[in-house]
Amino acid sequence: MKSAWKLFFLFAAVFALAFGAERLLVPHVVPIGLGDEPQPPWSVEIAFVLRAIELMSAAVAIISLVLMLLAWARQLMQRRAH
DSSP states (O other), X not given: OHHHHHXXXXXXXXXXXXXXXXXXXXXXXXSSOOSSSOOOXXXXXXXXXXXXXXXXXXXXXXXXXXXXXXHHHHHHHHHHHO
């Protein structure tokens, strides 16, 4: 269980860093190049990469949390069965 918590907190920290970096480096930039508002290509690319990192790290953190909760529930059910 300790390794699962480490995994969760690691990817939660990666998510927080990517989220903060996106807000700091490219505020008000949508990671999709829109034709209405011309934006520099470098800012769109950075926003896209940071958003991808955010989404992947959030998914891993959520999956690890769900697996930890399922393992905890399984242990609880086994204790009650004995």
